[in-house]
Amino acid sequence: MTGFRQAARLALHGMALQRDLGLRVAWGVCLSGWTAVAVLIADRRPAALGIVLLTGIMLGLLSALIASRARRGFATAGQLERAFALPVIGTIGPILSTADHLRAAARRRRFFAGVLGLICVYGLAVALCWLA
Secondary structure, eight states, rough: HHHHHHHHHHHHHHHHHHHHHEEEEEEEEOTSSOOOEEEEEOOHHHHHHHHHHHHHHHHHHHHHHHHHOOOOSSSSSHHHHHTTTTTOOOOOOOOOOOEEEEEHHHHHHHHHHHHHHHHHHHHHHHHHHOOO
């Protein structure tokens, strides 16, 4: 009868852990008697979110690298000289109007707003996983 009481006590304790902390509890019974053993299984949602975050960062870096390699122009005069093995006599700098400056500033603001939004969504997802 003692083994049954111990098993019932562990079962109640395990249910309380599941309810209060959100932990999953696995149960096993020893073959030598009615002694119940509770094993706590760690919740894997935060680890999965971390893996998803790292995968997203790696894919973003890879796409940025591919986009930088896909450009068909030359960024500097040195690159042009190396590509054609000829000297460059002179270069013309970029001629930007006020509208071009405003478009570039708006593009930067949208980019940083998007990055901030993604960080907020990830933080919210992590917080919801910890609360659930």
